[in-house]
Amino acid sequence: MAMRAPTHVTAAHRDAMEANPWFAALPRAQRDALLSVAEVHHLARGAMLYRQGDGGDGLSGGFYGLASGFIKVSTLRQDGREAILALLEPGNWFGEIALIDGSLRSHDATALADAEVLVVPRAAFDRQMRELAFAQAMALLLAHRVRGLYDLMENATLRDLRSRVARRLLALARGDVTQSPQMRREIALPQEAIAMMLGVTRQTLSKELHALAGQGVLTVGYGRIEIESFDALQAAAG
Numbered sequence: 057m058a059m060r061a062p063t064h065v066t067a068a069h070r071d072a073m074e075a076n077p078w079f080a081a082l083p084r085a086q087r088d089a090l091l092s093v094a095e096v097h098h099l100a101r102g103a104m105l106y107r108q109g110d111g112g113d114g115l116s117g118g119f120y121g122l123a124s125g126f127i128k129v130s131t132l133r134q135d136g137r138e139a140i141l142a143l144l145e146p147g148n149w150f151g152e153i154a155l156i157d158g159s160l161r162s163h164d165a166t167a168l169a170d171a172e173v174l175v176v177p178r179a180a181f182d183r184q185m186r187e188l189a190f191a192q193a194m195a196l197l198l199a200h201r202v203r204g205l206y207d208l209m210e211n212a213t214l215r216d217l218r219s220r221v222a223r224r225l226l227a228l229a230r231g232d233v234t235q236s237p238q239m240r241r242e243i244a245l246p247q248e249a250i251a252m253m254l255g256v257t258r259q260t261l262s263k264e265l266h267a268l269a270g271q272g273v274l275t276v277g278y279g280r281i282e283i284e285s286f287d288a289l290q291a292a293a294g
Contacts, residue, residue: 062095065174069096069123073174076147076234078197079121086190089183094174096123099167106151108132110161118175120151125171130252131163140252142204143168143232143245150233152194155181168249204233215294217256221264222293224253225274229283243281250281268292 070091074080079087097115099105108131110116127144141163144150154161155178184190211220228250229239243250251261265276273289275282283289 062097062175065091065094065096069172069174072123072146073121073149074147076149077236078193078200079147079149082193083189086184086187086193089187090119090121090176090180091174093180094121094176097173097175099125099171099173101167101169101171103167105165105167105173106161108161108163115175116161117155117178118151119149119155119178119181120165121149121174121176122146123172123174126168127171127173128166128168128249129163130166133255138252139255140249143228143249143253145231145234148233149197152181152197156185156194200235204235212255217254217260218264218267218292219294220254221261222268222273222289224250225281225283226286226289226293229286239283239286241283243283244279245281246279247276 073091074087097105105120105127106116122144124146127150128140129142129144129150130138130140133139144165151165153159185194207223211223215223225243226239227235228243228245229241230236231240247261247265248258251258254261262276265274265281268274268289269276271288271292272284273292274284
C-alpha cells in the first residue's frame with residue numbers, strides 16, 4: 057500500500073474537516089475527541105485505503121475523515137468492470153457502517169489523487185457511540201446515506217439515461233457525497249469516472265453530454281464539464 061508513515065492532526069486538518077457541515081454541527085467535545093485520537097495517513101494516487109472483504113483490524117477497521125485529495129468508493133461488476141458508487145471530497149467522514157454492524161468492508165476505497173486521511177481507531181469510535189450527541193449525529197449521517205441510496209435506486213429503475221446523467225451532474229456539482237447547498241459550475245472529473253458512476257460506457261456518456269452541450273446546458277472540456285445553466289440541467293433531470 058503506497059503510504060508514508062502516519063502523522064498527527066494539525067490545525068489545517070481541523071479546518072478542512074470543520075468546513076463540512078456535518079462535522080461542524082457536532083458539539084466541540086465530540087469534534088475534539090475524534091481529532092485527538094486520529095492519525096493522519098498519507099495515500100499516494102491509486103493507493104487503496106481498504107478493499108472489499110477486509111476485516112475490522114488495523115487500518116481497514118477505522119472511521120475515516122478525508123482531509124485532502126479525493127477517494128472513490130467502488131466495486132467490481134460481474135463482468136469485471138469497475139463501478140464507482142460515490143466520490144468523497146475533503147471534509148467527509150466515512151467507513152462507519154462496518155464499525156456499527158461488525159461486517160466486512162462492502163466496497164473498495166481508493167485515492168483518486170494524493171490524499172490525507174484521518175483514521176480514528178475502532179475502540180475510539182465505539183467510545184464516542186456511547187455519547188448521545190455523537191450517536192444522534194451518526195443517525196443523521198446514516199439517514200443521509202440512505203436517502204442517497206434511494207435516489208440511486210430511483211434513477212436506475214425509473215429514469216431514462218438523459219435524466220440519470222443530468223441528476224448525477226447535479227449531485228457532483230454539490231460535491232456528490234457532501235451534497236453542499238451551493239452548486240459549483242465546474243465538475244473536474246474525467247468522463248470515464250462519470251461513466252463508471254452511471255454504469256454505462258464512456259462512448260454512451262459522451263453522446264449524452266454532447267447532446268446537452270448542443271442545447272447550451274453545459275460545455276465539455278478535457279477532464280472537466282462546465283455547467284452553463286443550472287435551470288436547464290435541472291429540467292433535463294426531470
